[in-house]
Amino acid sequence: MKIIRSTHNTFIKQLIQLKDKSRERKKKGLFLVEGAREISLAIKGGYQLETVLFYPELFSNEQLNELTNQQINTIEISKEVYQKLAYRDTTEGVIAVAKTKNHSLDDLHFNTEKPLLLVVEAPEKPGNIGALLRTADAANVDAVIIANPKTDLYNPNIIRSSVGCVFTKQIAMGTTPEVISFLKEKHFNIYCAALQASVEYTTQDFTKSSAIVVGTEATGLSDEWLNNANQNIIIPMQGEIDSMNVSVAAGILIFEAKRQRNLK
Known part of the structure; x- marks a missing residue:
């Protein structure tokens, strides 16, 4: 499993852009989903997840397996990286990168x-x-x-x-x-x-x-x-x-x- 500990990592910088900028979300067709309940509802709603990132002190491997129940690219991240990506003050240590849908x-x-x-x-x-x-x-x-x-x-x-x-x-x-x-x-x-x-x-x-x-x-x-x-x-x-x-x-x-x- 890949581990990212630096907030200067290129991939993490791209995710911060997705979190902060509508233009980037529209350009990439991707967005962030934070929290186990929200991720579970996204999966149930037919959204395709590209990557799931988790901070192991808040969200364990076992919880991750129960949540996704499918083969998805997973990345363990440090507390510093998680704090950069998280939008909420009270959260559960897991964030997913999902593909947007066409709302025609x-x-x-x-x-x-x-x-x-x-x-x-x-x-x-x-x-x-x-x-x-x-x-x-x-x-x-x-x-x-x-x-x-x-x-x-x-x-x-x-x-x-x-x-x-x-x-x-x-x-x-x-x-x-x-x-x-x-x-x-x-x-x-x-x-x-x-x-x-x-x-x-x-x-x-x-x-x-x-x-x-x-x-x-x-x-x-x-x-x-x-x-x-x-x-x-x-x-x-x-x-x-x-x-x-x-x-x-x-x-x-x-x-x-x-x-x-x-x-x-």
Whole structure:
């Protein structure tokens, strides 16, 4: 087994670039996954691992064998190297180098007759994106679509805040016109969370093929979405403000759809 103890090692320098720079991740088609649970979910989600690096004082050979359960290039690293690569303060001593996926709309496939999708337009904050992906996983939606993406999906902050849920659901990306065209072609009812021309979300029937669309708290959804919705929907506010965190709003809407579907 190869052992790397120097932070000046060329390979380690390349991995630091992958951790820190979206441009390098896109150029190489690689990204880092930190933590045993996240790596396990990546493997389950069909991601191909190129290399697994581990710091033996935190993560043993036995744990490594249980985690990967396949022939993968493994490298033992020193504490100094691990600290350079690790993104989290509390972590488990294992990091994987994985290949990115193609998140094309054309690659989406549905195993249910009437799929339920979460669509998010122009999300930017990694923490919000991670929370949205956790919501999608918790509700077991059929896919997540990101329209006009502003942030690299493989940003370490997204992987961390999603606790690996970035790997558990189908995720596709495209421009807003591309996503709307895809939804209409596949005969989805489009429900846009918005203040304008809206009805209460509980009045709608989400049991057919449905796409629940949310925008950012700062700007909401673009007019293109609002003009193409089957119905704009609203969560009635009972306090002083007229909006809530996007992941909270998405959770309320998605789980109402799940509640209706469970009644069928």
